[in-house]
Amino acid sequence: MTEYTLIGTRMPRVDSRAKVMGKARYTADLKLPGMLVGKILRSPHAHARILSIDTSEALALPGVKAVVTGADTEGVKWGVFAYTRDQQFIQTEKVRYIGDEVAGVAAVDEKTALAALDLIHVEYEELPAVFDLMSAMTTDAEPIHAEFPNNINIHVNIDTGSVDENFANAYYIREDTFTAPEESYFHGEPYAVAARFDHDDCLEIWMPNGGPHMKSKPLSNAFKIPLHKIKVRKITIGGAFGGRSEICPADFICALLAKKTGHPVKIVFTREENTIGTRQGHAMITTHKTGVDKEGRVLARETTCYMDGGAYSSTGPIATSVPFLSMEQAYRMGSVRYNGYRIYTNKPIRGMIRVHGRGFACGLDTQLDMIAEHLGIDPVEMRLRNSRQPGEFTSTGSQVWSCAMDETIKKAAAAAGWSEKFGKLPPFHGIGIGTNSVQTGFPMGIRGGSQSFIKFNEDGEATVMSGVVDNGQGNENMLVQIAAEELGLLPEDIHLVSADTETTSSDPGSYSQVSTFVGGQAVKNAAANCRKKLFDVAAKILKTDPETLTAKNRMIYVTDDPQKSVSIKKTVRVALLNFTSVNAEGGYWPKVDMKREWVSNPYGQMCEAFSFGTTIIEVKVDPDTGRVTVLNAVACQDVGKALNPLVLEGQFEGSVAMGGQGGMLTEYHDWREGRCLNPTMLEYKVPLACDMPEIIDIIVESVDPRGPYGAKEAGMSIAMSAAQAYAGAVSNAIGVYMDSFPLTPDKIVAAIREKRQAGK
């Protein structure tokens, strides 16, 4: 086994010192000379035609420097796919949800900007609005987008064949429907964007993002200026969770105000705006019909999922597919038919939360538990009988090269004391298991790969350039750790230039969990190429073959005779004196099936690696109040290879909190006529320190043959499995399978009451 210096160690993150000292600058902290305050006028109506906009009174207010409306734009519509381009960044004809962007203002201070918003007079003609996804499909009213009849934005159909035949042969079949409402990210940092145009008419822009190159392209489209003129700059980011990947209309509005005024402009969202004006998680109604043999093995499944997409689409096709993909990766199915429908409604826009769609809210694990109970099979055994095995193909044709799903199930069950507890706990005390699988990457066409450049400075330190972005998960540290490992340097010798579109090559960013697999691998390859150049120079100095050399701790030495050595610094200086380059590049492109397409061809190799996770939760329920106390949590994931267990554990623990504790117990939105009633932190209940159980983290390493050092996605399979473990535990405690998420006290009390009445 290879011995690493840094890989696999509990290395504290390189970015944390600036953060604990309060020195790390986030977008809202930026102050540029002459900077103006930007504000956005949002629609008060859920669905309305814009008849006229009068900005004259606002423009006349002293201190107002510019007002922009749709008339100031090129009218470009955005969407990630050619067939999902349905959103203007400032609306010109219609508004489609309460919060849709109508105008922007730049003024000398916040008070003036807010006053100016009130002086913009918009005349609307209200249109009938739809808030419920089922009625959205049947309404006679004007569709939200003229091009999409019945408000059906996306329909994904997957059919492996033989479904009906296999149902005919099934020993037991059951059909259940599960519902889950929208949820929000509630990032620590409310969204903010700062923009200015420089002396070369280049747009410089700072904002939280899931990949700077994912922001530059839509801005380039919208302004109709070349990509090199859009410089998305690096800035510290206060959490993403999927909610920073998409271009935000505020990015464009801020840049447009900066262009019009000739001044830097900054827009900082209120907490309410962050909830309404960025994206949310889809509300879902999912029906599974599952047929099994006598031993509980799934022979056939038919899943239909209706997703409330809100007012616009963009990544809609991905959202409509991924809940199913997570299920098909985790579990073998003899045959399957999937129909996913993403429906437009007059509500805020939905995107990815953690991953696209919300596989964890689909209830598949709950149904497995129901089937297991009917057949008298233990839930853990039920999962082992259906779990994905290494080397297999998923239903849609992705080969799974590394997979330790069974190991995660067994280790989690052992750590949780499953066999001593399941079925043996006192009343209102329960234990539940959830399992899931997450993609390490999607087919992303020309934006799927990453390239890194490394240059050595004359002092023997190295500058590493990568398009990878850090949203808080530790990507910067990951890149530094890999570069230092490969180059034989210490982490403090690595200067990282990242997440800046001017200096780095196209990169998928943190999108689809590929930062380590793709971006990390690109740095690893660049560093290996750079090391080779160093070794060529060092070999001449040491009068040996480059193949005999090792680099470690700032030194290059002969592996079998470590006394024969030269410092990296000296090697670099000798190289420079001899006009020899010790800079290098390296890249990585995932080998996926480029013909695979979300709607038109959902078959083929989806990504190169899949992670697998199991979460087990133990709870106590107060039958009178419905209050759930979480006693224990075990989080166990196959991560391929743990590059840094300290960072990984943090990902697992955060995933239990957001995916399970919050996602399944307290986090959801309340609505009235398309208006979100709980957009603030006071009303939307995220978990607090006092709510969280102690969490046992178990890292399983399957060492993926294609991942860097064997690594693949880390943490998301916990986020995706935790919710069903929570649901299973509560259901087990109260003796009722819950099919409406989240499991709020009122639902729990009602379920207990109903069960008691049925028993009388």
Added chain:
Amino acid sequence: METIEITLTVNGKERTLAVSPNDTLLEVVRDYLDLTGSKEGCGEGVCGSCTVLMDGHPVRACLTLALEADGSAVTTVEGLAEGETLSPLQQSFIDHGAVQCGFCTPGMLMSATALLDENPSPDRQKVRQALSGNICRCTGYAKIVDAVEHAARPEPGCPDCHARDTGGNHD
């Protein structure tokens, strides 16, 4: 609007400022003094990202009027380190992996500093209670609780308490 002069000692330095009556303490530290370590996460006293110490007690700077702070000693996250030397709590946050996106970190550090000033050896339950006015979306709080609990009382079995001693820390 009429301004009023206030004097406060911020991170040991006396400052006299002309503030508006409706200015908050958060606006004073962020906008007047450029101490942007204190964050605004919600603006309504829920998330705790703006927590600073006023005369040693943690307060929500977003809900505290600047006028209320007149005559007080205010400590922000920028005041925790002595020059480049971090406080044991700051170091513990780094060593235990308690920092992810870092947005809640300044507020967490201030609440935890106040706790440890009052009780140098709190148990986990006390730590959880003391931090329950600070919202973190990244960590699930586990490593933050470890960092606070172990800051004053290193745990023999903790792999991260002695990382620095064994050379495992590369910060």
